[in-house]
Ligand SMILES: Nc1nc2c(ncn2[C@@H]2O[C@H](COP(=O)(O)OP(=O)(O)OP(=O)(O)O)[C@@H](O)[C@H]2O)c(=O)[nH]1
């Protein structure tokens with residue numbers, strides 16, 4: 215049983231190698247797909263160099279012709295992976311891949327329940343506006359969709375592969391986080407959370423005001439205009455691998 219990890223990347227020359235090296239040490243059977251969304255810095259050169267290393271021989275590296283946004287990167291990635299469960303891994307080292315086994319354990323503990331597992335961050339180190347923007351969007355999500363989560367915007371969203379591949383993914387940029395969350399709930403899945411470590415980077419790229427509105431609009435759209443319908447196939451079991459994904 216495989217866990218697919220989709221890594222959306224845009225201009226992450228400082229951290230992308232570190233993220234992939236850390237992923238290669240995770241003791242799970244991972245399928246990793248890296249989507250470079252037409253980075254303009256050295257990211258793609260670095261990925262070209264990494265792909266020649268034995269540790270990343272099984273990884274797939276894809277590049278978009280032009281920049282389309284994180285949502286578009288995830289859409290490409292979810293379309294390529296074949297794993298039984300799928301998660302996202304941001305490439306800026308805010309999230310530690312060593313937390314992934316804890317998410318898988320939670321998934322296994324849920325048994326036959328239809329669940330998705332989210333990594334829950336401690337948002338207190340975030341800037342005031344970002345933190346309250348996240349809390350606001352999470353609260354609206356809970357109110358509109360009847361769920362009880364604490365961190366809707368987390369990148370660690372682990373879900374069955376069949377569901378990931380069926381997601382409509384109309385959001386092209388950061389409104390993808392509420393869209394995925396809305397679709398998971400509308401598909402009848404319960405979202406469970408696991409505490410994870412989180413190191414917010416200093417140079418924030420997102421603006422809670424500029425990027426918050428499309429997220430709010432997406433929450434309203436999926437709730438009142440375009441609901442997601444999905445029929446779940448039988449649930450698959452995942453066993454933790456004794457080896458890493460690095461080929462010997
Ligand atoms: N495919 C794609 N990925 C992107 C794009 N912009 C950012 N990303 C990646 O998506 C992930 C999350 O982006 P961030 O800019 O860190 O978003 P964030 O963590 O919500 O915001 P920050 O608080 O600024 O870090 C990272 O791996 C980025 O490299 C983009 O235009 N296209």
Ligand SMILES: [Mg+2]
Nearest residue numbers: 304306308415
């Ligand atoms: Mg980030």
